[in-house]
Amino acid sequence: MNQYSPLPLTLERLWQFSLQHYSVRDTKEACLHLQNHHQGNVNLILLLKWLDEHQLAFSEDQWVQLEVAIERTESLLHQFRYYRRKAKPHLPDTLYRESLQFELQLERQQQSDLVTCLNQLTLTPQAGVPMSHQYCLKQNAKHLCEHFYSTTTHP
Template sequence: MNPEHVTISLSLERLWQFSLQYYSTRGVKDACLNLQNQFKGNVNLLLLLKWLDEQQVCFKDKDWLQVEECLGRSEALLHSYRDIRRKLKVHVPDALYRESLQFELQLERRQQSDLVACINAIELKHNIGEPLALRYCRQLGAEHLYSSVFSNPMDHIVNM
Protein backbone atom coordinates (compact mmCIF):
# COMPACT_ATOMS: atom_id res chain seq x y z
CA MET A 1 0.00 0.00 0.00
CA ASN A 2 1.22 3.46 -0.88
CA PRO A 3 2.27 5.43 2.25
CA GLU A 4 0.20 8.41 1.14
CA HIS A 5 -2.90 6.23 0.63
CA VAL A 6 -5.80 7.18 2.90
CA THR A 7 -8.66 4.96 3.93
CA ILE A 8 -11.94 6.69 4.69
CA SER A 9 -15.32 5.38 5.63
CA LEU A 10 -17.77 6.74 3.08
CA SER A 11 -21.27 5.36 2.99
CA LEU A 12 -24.34 6.57 1.17
CA GLU A 13 -25.96 7.49 4.47
CA ARG A 14 -22.92 9.50 5.59
CA LEU A 15 -22.77 11.47 2.30
CA TRP A 16 -26.55 11.94 2.25
CA GLN A 17 -26.67 13.33 5.80
CA PHE A 18 -23.71 15.61 5.10
CA SER A 19 -25.44 16.81 1.93
CA LEU A 20 -28.71 17.57 3.69
CA GLN A 21 -26.96 19.55 6.43
CA TYR A 22 -24.57 21.35 4.11
CA TYR A 23 -27.31 22.19 1.59
CA SER A 24 -29.35 23.77 4.39
CA THR A 25 -26.45 26.07 5.35
CA ARG A 26 -27.13 29.70 4.52
CA GLY A 27 -26.25 30.50 0.90
CA VAL A 28 -25.37 26.94 -0.12
CA LYS A 29 -28.73 26.04 -1.69
CA ASP A 30 -28.74 29.14 -3.90
CA ALA A 31 -25.10 28.61 -4.89
CA CYS A 32 -25.79 24.94 -5.71
CA LEU A 33 -28.79 25.83 -7.86
CA ASN A 34 -26.73 28.50 -9.59
CA LEU A 35 -23.97 25.95 -10.23
CA GLN A 36 -26.55 23.54 -11.66
CA ASN A 37 -28.66 25.94 -13.71
CA GLN A 38 -26.14 28.53 -14.90
CA PHE A 39 -22.96 26.47 -15.14
CA LYS A 40 -24.38 22.99 -15.89
CA GLY A 41 -22.64 21.59 -12.82
CA ASN A 42 -23.67 18.52 -10.90
CA VAL A 43 -24.70 19.33 -7.33
CA ASN A 44 -24.20 15.76 -6.08
CA LEU A 45 -20.66 15.76 -7.42
CA LEU A 46 -20.00 19.11 -5.75
CA LEU A 47 -21.39 17.79 -2.45
CA LEU A 48 -19.17 14.72 -2.67
CA LEU A 49 -16.12 16.87 -3.44
CA LYS A 50 -16.96 19.15 -0.53
CA TRP A 51 -17.23 16.12 1.78
CA LEU A 52 -13.83 14.88 0.58
CA ASP A 53 -12.39 18.38 1.11
CA GLU A 54 -13.71 18.37 4.66
CA GLN A 55 -11.91 15.05 5.20
CA GLN A 56 -8.77 16.59 3.66
CA VAL A 57 -8.48 13.83 1.09
CA CYS A 58 -8.52 13.73 -2.68
CA PHE A 59 -8.15 11.34 -5.57
CA LYS A 60 -5.50 11.32 -8.24
CA ASP A 61 -5.83 13.55 -11.31
CA LYS A 62 -6.15 10.46 -13.50
CA ASP A 63 -9.34 9.50 -11.61
CA TRP A 64 -11.30 12.72 -12.36
CA LEU A 65 -12.75 11.26 -15.54
CA GLN A 66 -13.77 8.05 -13.78
CA VAL A 67 -15.56 10.02 -11.05
CA GLU A 68 -17.39 12.17 -13.59
CA GLU A 69 -18.26 9.13 -15.73
CA CYS A 70 -19.95 7.39 -12.80
CA LEU A 71 -22.64 10.08 -13.08
CA GLY A 72 -23.48 8.98 -16.62
CA ARG A 73 -25.95 6.30 -15.61
CA SER A 74 -28.17 8.64 -13.64
CA GLU A 75 -27.48 12.10 -15.05
CA ALA A 76 -29.62 11.85 -18.20
CA LEU A 77 -32.56 10.44 -16.25
CA LEU A 78 -32.27 13.11 -13.56
CA HIS A 79 -32.08 15.93 -16.13
CA SER A 80 -35.10 14.60 -18.04
CA TYR A 81 -37.14 14.15 -14.90
CA ARG A 82 -36.21 17.61 -13.59
CA ASP A 83 -37.24 19.21 -16.89
CA ILE A 84 -40.61 17.42 -16.85
CA ARG A 85 -41.20 18.33 -13.20
CA ARG A 86 -40.52 22.01 -13.88
CA LYS A 87 -42.94 22.04 -16.83
CA LEU A 88 -45.64 20.35 -14.79
CA LYS A 89 -45.32 22.70 -11.82
CA VAL A 90 -48.05 25.08 -12.99
CA HIS A 91 -50.33 22.29 -14.23
CA VAL A 92 -50.56 19.90 -11.29
CA PRO A 93 -51.89 20.22 -7.73
CA ASP A 94 -49.38 21.20 -5.04
CA ALA A 95 -49.58 17.78 -3.41
CA LEU A 96 -48.65 16.03 -6.64
CA TYR A 97 -45.84 18.51 -7.24
CA ARG A 98 -44.45 17.83 -3.75
CA GLU A 99 -44.55 14.09 -4.53
CA SER A 100 -42.60 14.74 -7.72
CA LEU A 101 -39.98 16.61 -5.68
CA GLN A 102 -39.73 13.63 -3.32
CA PHE A 103 -39.20 11.31 -6.26
CA GLU A 104 -36.48 13.61 -7.59
CA LEU A 105 -34.77 13.37 -4.20
CA GLN A 106 -34.81 9.57 -4.56
CA LEU A 107 -33.09 9.95 -7.94
CA GLU A 108 -30.54 12.29 -6.34
CA ARG A 109 -29.88 9.74 -3.61
CA ARG A 110 -29.39 7.04 -6.25
CA GLN A 111 -26.84 9.25 -7.97
CA GLN A 112 -25.03 9.74 -4.69
CA SER A 113 -24.96 5.97 -4.28
CA ASP A 114 -23.17 5.71 -7.64
CA LEU A 115 -20.67 8.37 -6.52
CA VAL A 116 -20.01 6.59 -3.22
CA ALA A 117 -19.36 3.30 -5.04
CA CYS A 118 -16.96 5.06 -7.37
CA ILE A 119 -15.03 6.82 -4.60
CA ASN A 120 -14.79 3.64 -2.56
CA ALA A 121 -13.25 1.89 -5.59
CA ILE A 122 -10.41 4.37 -6.17
CA GLU A 123 -7.34 5.23 -4.17
CA LEU A 124 -7.54 8.34 -2.04
CA LYS A 125 -4.65 10.35 -0.64
CA HIS A 126 -4.10 13.27 1.70
CA ASN A 127 -4.93 16.49 -0.09
CA ILE A 128 -2.00 18.87 0.08
CA GLY A 129 -3.13 20.84 -2.97
CA GLU A 130 -6.21 22.77 -3.96
CA PRO A 131 -9.60 21.68 -2.67
CA LEU A 132 -11.52 19.43 -5.06
CA ALA A 133 -14.60 21.66 -4.94
CA LEU A 134 -12.48 24.60 -6.07
CA ARG A 135 -11.08 22.60 -8.96
CA TYR A 136 -14.59 21.58 -10.02
CA CYS A 137 -15.95 25.13 -9.80
CA ARG A 138 -12.97 26.42 -11.79
CA GLN A 139 -13.54 23.73 -14.44
CA LEU A 140 -17.14 24.98 -14.82
CA GLY A 141 -16.18 28.66 -14.83
CA ALA A 142 -17.87 29.15 -11.46
CA GLU A 143 -14.85 29.86 -9.27
CA HIS A 144 -16.67 32.83 -7.72
CA LEU A 145 -19.20 30.41 -6.19
CA TYR A 146 -16.38 28.56 -4.50
CA SER A 147 -14.78 31.68 -3.08
CA SER A 148 -18.07 33.19 -1.93
CA VAL A 149 -19.82 30.09 -0.56
CA PHE A 150 -18.23 26.65 -0.98
CA SER A 151 -14.87 27.57 0.56
CA ASN A 152 -16.43 27.97 4.02
CA PRO A 153 -15.56 25.01 6.27
CA MET A 154 -18.23 22.84 7.83
CA ASP A 155 -16.43 22.13 11.10
CA HIS A 156 -19.54 21.12 13.01
CA ILE A 157 -20.41 18.26 10.62
CA VAL A 158 -17.00 17.14 9.37
CA ASN A 159 -16.99 13.89 11.30
CA MET A 160 -20.38 12.68 10.21
Template sequence: MSQEHVRISLTLERLWQFSLQYYSVREVKEACLHLQNHFNGNVNLLLLLKWLDEQQVAFFEQDWQTVSECISRSETLLHSYRELRRKLKKTLPDTLYREALQFELQLEKQQQSDLVDCINSLTLINNEDAPLTQRYCRQLGAENLAQQFAKPAPKR
Protein backbone atom coordinates in the same frame (compact mmCIF):
# COMPACT_ATOMS: atom_id res chain seq x y z
CA MET B 1 6.94 13.21 -3.94
CA SER B 2 4.89 10.08 -3.30
CA GLN B 3 1.35 10.45 -2.05
CA GLU B 4 0.28 8.41 0.94
CA HIS B 5 -2.89 6.42 0.30
CA VAL B 6 -5.74 7.23 2.64
CA ARG B 7 -8.65 5.14 3.86
CA ILE B 8 -11.97 6.78 4.61
CA SER B 9 -15.31 5.46 5.75
CA LEU B 10 -17.73 6.78 3.16
CA THR B 11 -21.25 5.35 3.15
CA LEU B 12 -24.35 6.52 1.36
CA GLU B 13 -26.02 7.40 4.64
CA ARG B 14 -23.01 9.44 5.81
CA LEU B 15 -22.89 11.39 2.54
CA TRP B 16 -26.67 11.84 2.47
CA GLN B 17 -26.81 13.23 6.02
CA PHE B 18 -23.85 15.52 5.35
CA SER B 19 -25.54 16.73 2.15
CA LEU B 20 -28.84 17.47 3.86
CA GLN B 21 -27.10 19.46 6.57
CA TYR B 22 -24.71 21.34 4.28
CA TYR B 23 -27.40 22.09 1.68
CA SER B 24 -29.71 23.45 4.38
CA VAL B 25 -27.49 26.55 4.64
CA ARG B 26 -29.29 29.14 2.49
CA GLU B 27 -26.12 30.54 0.85
CA VAL B 28 -24.89 27.02 0.05
CA LYS B 29 -28.23 26.04 -1.50
CA GLU B 30 -28.28 29.21 -3.61
CA ALA B 31 -24.69 28.64 -4.77
CA CYS B 32 -25.43 24.98 -5.58
CA LEU B 33 -28.49 25.89 -7.63
CA HIS B 34 -26.53 28.63 -9.42
CA LEU B 35 -23.79 26.11 -10.22
CA GLN B 36 -26.41 23.67 -11.54
CA ASN B 37 -28.53 26.13 -13.51
CA HIS B 38 -25.85 28.41 -14.95
CA PHE B 39 -22.75 26.19 -15.25
CA ASN B 40 -24.31 22.72 -15.73
CA GLY B 41 -22.68 21.64 -12.48
CA ASN B 42 -23.73 18.50 -10.64
CA VAL B 43 -24.84 19.31 -7.10
CA ASN B 44 -24.40 15.74 -5.85
CA LEU B 45 -20.85 15.69 -7.15
CA LEU B 46 -20.17 19.04 -5.50
CA LEU B 47 -21.57 17.76 -2.19
CA LEU B 48 -19.37 14.68 -2.40
CA LEU B 49 -16.34 16.83 -3.18
CA LYS B 50 -17.15 19.05 -0.19
CA TRP B 51 -17.37 15.96 2.04
CA LEU B 52 -13.95 14.84 0.75
CA ASP B 53 -12.58 18.37 1.33
CA GLU B 54 -13.81 18.18 4.93
CA GLN B 55 -11.87 14.89 5.29
CA GLN B 56 -8.84 16.56 3.63
CA VAL B 57 -8.60 13.79 1.04
CA ALA B 58 -8.63 13.75 -2.75
CA PHE B 59 -8.40 11.37 -5.67
CA PHE B 60 -5.74 11.44 -8.37
CA GLU B 61 -6.15 14.01 -11.16
CA GLN B 62 -6.59 11.26 -13.76
CA ASP B 63 -9.64 9.92 -11.85
CA TRP B 64 -11.82 12.98 -12.58
CA GLN B 65 -12.95 11.27 -15.78
CA THR B 66 -13.91 8.10 -13.89
CA VAL B 67 -15.95 10.11 -11.38
CA SER B 68 -17.72 11.98 -14.20
CA GLU B 69 -18.51 8.74 -16.01
CA CYS B 70 -19.97 7.10 -12.91
CA ILE B 71 -22.76 9.68 -12.75
CA SER B 72 -23.35 10.24 -16.46
CA ARG B 73 -26.19 7.69 -16.70
CA SER B 74 -28.06 8.95 -13.65
CA GLU B 75 -27.33 12.57 -14.59
CA THR B 76 -29.17 12.22 -17.89
CA LEU B 77 -32.19 10.69 -16.15
CA LEU B 78 -32.16 13.26 -13.35
CA HIS B 79 -31.80 16.19 -15.74
CA SER B 80 -34.70 14.96 -17.92
CA TYR B 81 -36.92 14.35 -14.91
CA ARG B 82 -36.10 17.76 -13.40
CA GLU B 83 -37.00 19.49 -16.67
CA LEU B 84 -40.30 17.60 -16.87
CA ARG B 85 -41.15 18.45 -13.26
CA ARG B 86 -40.44 22.14 -13.87
CA LYS B 87 -42.67 22.17 -16.95
CA LEU B 88 -45.51 20.50 -15.02
CA LYS B 89 -45.21 22.71 -11.93
CA LYS B 90 -47.95 25.12 -12.99
CA THR B 91 -50.40 22.38 -13.99
CA LEU B 92 -49.94 19.83 -11.20
CA PRO B 93 -51.91 19.96 -7.96
CA ASP B 94 -49.70 20.71 -4.94
CA THR B 95 -49.85 17.17 -3.58
CA LEU B 96 -48.80 15.66 -6.89
CA TYR B 97 -46.02 18.23 -7.29
CA ARG B 98 -44.68 17.36 -3.82
CA GLU B 99 -44.70 13.67 -4.81
CA ALA B 100 -42.75 14.59 -7.94
CA LEU B 101 -40.19 16.41 -5.78
CA GLN B 102 -39.92 13.38 -3.49
CA PHE B 103 -39.27 11.14 -6.46
CA GLU B 104 -36.58 13.52 -7.69
CA LEU B 105 -35.01 13.32 -4.24
CA GLN B 106 -34.89 9.52 -4.59
CA LEU B 107 -33.11 9.93 -7.93
CA GLU B 108 -30.65 12.28 -6.22
CA LYS B 109 -29.99 9.70 -3.52
CA GLN B 110 -29.41 7.00 -6.14
CA GLN B 111 -26.90 9.27 -7.83
CA GLN B 112 -25.13 9.75 -4.50
CA SER B 113 -25.05 5.97 -4.12
CA ASP B 114 -23.32 5.72 -7.52
CA LEU B 115 -20.82 8.37 -6.40
CA VAL B 116 -20.10 6.57 -3.10
CA ASP B 117 -19.46 3.31 -4.97
CA CYS B 118 -17.19 5.12 -7.38
CA ILE B 119 -15.15 6.95 -4.73
CA ASN B 120 -14.81 3.78 -2.66
CA SER B 121 -13.27 2.08 -5.71
CA LEU B 122 -10.60 4.78 -6.16
CA THR B 123 -7.29 5.27 -4.44
CA LEU B 124 -7.54 8.31 -2.19
CA ILE B 125 -4.70 10.51 -1.02
CA ASN B 126 -4.15 13.35 1.44
CA ASN B 127 -5.16 16.54 -0.32
CA GLU B 128 -2.13 18.78 -0.52
CA ASP B 129 -3.54 20.80 -3.41
CA ALA B 130 -6.52 23.14 -3.85
CA PRO B 131 -9.80 21.86 -2.40
CA LEU B 132 -11.75 19.59 -4.75
CA THR B 133 -14.73 21.96 -4.72
CA GLN B 134 -12.47 24.77 -5.93
CA ARG B 135 -11.03 22.57 -8.69
CA TYR B 136 -14.54 21.55 -9.78
CA CYS B 137 -15.74 25.17 -9.90
CA ARG B 138 -12.65 26.05 -11.94
CA GLN B 139 -13.39 23.21 -14.40
CA LEU B 140 -16.91 24.61 -14.90
CA GLY B 141 -15.77 28.22 -15.22
CA ALA B 142 -17.52 29.06 -11.93
CA GLU B 143 -14.52 30.32 -9.97
CA ASN B 144 -16.68 33.02 -8.38
CA LEU B 145 -18.70 30.30 -6.57
CA ALA B 146 -15.65 28.50 -5.19
CA GLN B 147 -15.35 30.90 -2.23
CA GLN B 148 -18.86 29.92 -1.08
CA PHE B 149 -17.87 26.26 -0.92
CA ALA B 150 -14.56 27.02 0.79
CA LYS B 151 -16.32 27.83 4.05
CA PRO B 152 -16.35 24.94 6.55
CA ALA B 153 -19.50 22.86 6.68
CA PRO B 154 -21.62 23.56 9.76
CA LYS B 155 -21.04 21.13 12.60
CA ARG B 156 -23.92 19.01 13.82
Protein backbone atom coordinates in the same frame (compact mmCIF):
# COMPACT_ATOMS: atom_id res chain seq x y z
CA MET C 1 -11.34 0.70 1.02
CA ASN C 2 -8.63 3.34 0.95
CA GLN C 3 -6.18 3.87 3.79
CA TYR C 4 -6.58 7.64 4.17
CA SER C 5 -10.33 7.83 4.65
CA PRO C 6 -11.17 8.82 8.22
CA LEU C 7 -14.45 6.96 7.92
CA PRO C 8 -15.58 4.63 5.18
CA LEU C 9 -17.94 6.74 3.13
CA THR C 10 -21.41 5.26 2.92
CA LEU C 11 -24.48 6.50 1.10
CA GLU C 12 -26.11 7.39 4.40
CA ARG C 13 -23.10 9.45 5.56
CA LEU C 14 -22.97 11.37 2.28
CA TRP C 15 -26.74 11.84 2.25
CA GLN C 16 -26.78 13.26 5.79
CA PHE C 17 -23.74 15.44 5.06
CA SER C 18 -25.48 16.72 1.92
CA LEU C 19 -28.75 17.47 3.72
CA GLN C 20 -26.86 19.35 6.44
CA HIS C 21 -24.88 21.48 3.99
CA TYR C 22 -27.66 21.96 1.45
CA SER C 23 -29.89 23.33 4.21
CA VAL C 24 -27.54 26.32 4.55
CA ARG C 25 -29.07 29.02 2.35
CA ASP C 26 -25.79 30.24 0.79
CA THR C 27 -24.67 26.69 -0.01
CA LYS C 28 -28.04 25.82 -1.53
CA GLU C 29 -28.00 28.96 -3.68
CA ALA C 30 -24.42 28.26 -4.81
CA CYS C 31 -25.34 24.66 -5.66
CA LEU C 32 -28.34 25.74 -7.71
CA HIS C 33 -26.33 28.45 -9.45
CA LEU C 34 -23.64 25.90 -10.31
CA GLN C 35 -26.31 23.52 -11.63
CA ASN C 36 -28.45 26.03 -13.53
CA HIS C 37 -25.77 28.34 -14.94
CA HIS C 38 -22.63 26.18 -15.22
CA GLN C 39 -24.03 22.68 -15.85
CA GLY C 40 -22.55 21.57 -12.54
CA ASN C 41 -23.67 18.57 -10.57
CA VAL C 42 -24.93 19.24 -7.04
CA ASN C 43 -24.25 15.72 -5.77
CA LEU C 44 -20.72 15.82 -7.10
CA ILE C 45 -19.91 19.21 -5.55
CA LEU C 46 -21.27 18.01 -2.19
CA LEU C 47 -19.12 14.87 -2.42
CA LEU C 48 -16.11 17.07 -3.17
CA LYS C 49 -16.99 19.27 -0.18
CA TRP C 50 -16.99 16.12 1.96
CA LEU C 51 -13.52 15.27 0.64
CA ASP C 52 -12.31 18.82 1.33
CA GLU C 53 -13.58 18.70 4.90
CA HIS C 54 -11.72 15.44 5.43
CA GLN C 55 -8.65 16.84 3.62
CA LEU C 56 -8.73 14.08 1.01
CA ALA C 57 -8.13 14.18 -2.72
CA PHE C 58 -7.88 11.99 -5.78
CA SER C 59 -5.71 12.38 -8.84
CA GLU C 60 -6.55 14.37 -11.97
CA ASP C 61 -6.99 11.24 -14.07
CA GLN C 62 -9.66 9.90 -11.69
CA TRP C 63 -12.13 12.73 -12.44
CA VAL C 64 -13.43 10.85 -15.45
CA GLN C 65 -14.39 7.87 -13.28
CA LEU C 66 -16.69 10.05 -11.18
CA GLU C 67 -18.15 11.66 -14.29
CA VAL C 68 -18.87 8.23 -15.77
CA ALA C 69 -20.43 7.12 -12.48
CA ILE C 70 -23.11 9.82 -12.71
CA GLU C 71 -23.84 9.66 -16.44
CA ARG C 72 -26.80 7.30 -16.13
CA THR C 73 -28.66 9.25 -13.48
CA GLU C 74 -27.60 12.67 -14.73
CA SER C 75 -29.62 12.47 -17.95
CA LEU C 76 -32.62 11.08 -16.05
CA LEU C 77 -32.41 13.93 -13.53
CA HIS C 78 -32.13 16.58 -16.23
CA GLN C 79 -35.15 15.23 -18.10
CA PHE C 80 -37.24 14.71 -15.00
CA ARG C 81 -36.37 18.15 -13.57
CA TYR C 82 -37.28 19.78 -16.89
CA TYR C 83 -40.69 18.07 -17.07
CA ARG C 84 -41.42 18.66 -13.37
CA ARG C 85 -40.76 22.40 -13.73
CA LYS C 86 -42.80 22.56 -16.94
CA ALA C 87 -45.73 20.73 -15.34
CA LYS C 88 -45.65 22.62 -12.02
CA PRO C 89 -48.35 25.17 -12.89
CA HIS C 90 -50.67 22.36 -14.02
CA LEU C 91 -50.19 19.92 -11.12
CA PRO C 92 -52.04 19.78 -7.83
CA ASP C 93 -49.73 20.47 -4.88
CA THR C 94 -49.82 16.86 -3.70
CA LEU C 95 -48.76 15.52 -7.09
CA TYR C 96 -46.05 18.15 -7.38
CA ARG C 97 -44.69 17.18 -3.93
CA GLU C 98 -44.70 13.53 -5.03
CA SER C 99 -42.68 14.48 -8.11
CA LEU C 100 -40.16 16.26 -5.86
CA GLN C 101 -39.90 13.11 -3.74
CA PHE C 102 -39.23 11.03 -6.85
CA GLU C 103 -36.53 13.49 -7.89
CA LEU C 104 -34.94 13.10 -4.45
CA GLN C 105 -34.90 9.32 -5.00
CA LEU C 106 -33.01 9.88 -8.25
CA GLU C 107 -30.59 12.20 -6.40
CA ARG C 108 -30.04 9.53 -3.76
CA GLN C 109 -29.34 6.93 -6.46
CA GLN C 110 -26.80 9.27 -7.99
CA GLN C 111 -25.12 9.69 -4.62
CA SER C 112 -25.04 5.91 -4.27
CA ASP C 113 -23.27 5.68 -7.63
CA LEU C 114 -20.79 8.36 -6.53
CA VAL C 115 -20.05 6.60 -3.21
CA THR C 116 -19.49 3.29 -4.99
CA CYS C 117 -17.09 4.96 -7.40
CA LEU C 118 -15.28 7.00 -4.75
CA ASN C 119 -14.67 3.93 -2.61
CA GLN C 120 -12.82 2.40 -5.57
CA LEU C 121 -10.55 5.42 -6.05
CA THR C 122 -7.18 5.87 -4.41
CA LEU C 123 -7.55 8.80 -2.04
CA THR C 124 -4.56 10.73 -0.76
CA PRO C 125 -4.13 13.53 1.76
CA GLN C 126 -5.11 16.82 0.16
CA ALA C 127 -1.97 18.77 -0.67
CA GLY C 128 -3.03 21.26 -3.31
CA VAL C 129 -6.13 22.99 -4.54
CA PRO C 130 -9.28 21.75 -2.75
CA MET C 131 -11.40 19.35 -4.81
CA SER C 132 -14.43 21.67 -4.74
CA HIS C 133 -12.27 24.50 -6.14
CA GLN C 134 -11.03 22.25 -8.92
CA TYR C 135 -14.60 21.39 -9.88
CA CYS C 136 -15.76 25.02 -9.85
CA LEU C 137 -12.82 25.91 -12.08
CA LYS C 138 -13.66 23.03 -14.45
CA GLN C 139 -17.22 24.37 -14.67
CA ASN C 140 -16.07 27.98 -15.28
CA ALA C 141 -17.56 29.00 -11.93
CA LYS C 142 -14.51 30.36 -10.11
CA HIS C 143 -16.70 32.87 -8.28
CA LEU C 144 -18.44 29.98 -6.47
CA CYS C 145 -15.27 28.42 -5.01
CA GLU C 146 -15.54 30.18 -1.67
CA HIS C 147 -19.07 28.84 -1.09
CA PHE C 148 -17.93 25.24 -1.07
CA TYR C 149 -14.59 25.20 0.66
CA SER C 150 -14.07 25.86 4.32
CA THR C 151 -10.69 25.79 6.03
CA THR C 152 -12.31 24.08 8.98
CA THR C 153 -12.26 20.32 8.83
CA HIS C 154 -14.48 17.82 10.53
CA PRO C 155 -12.57 14.53 10.60
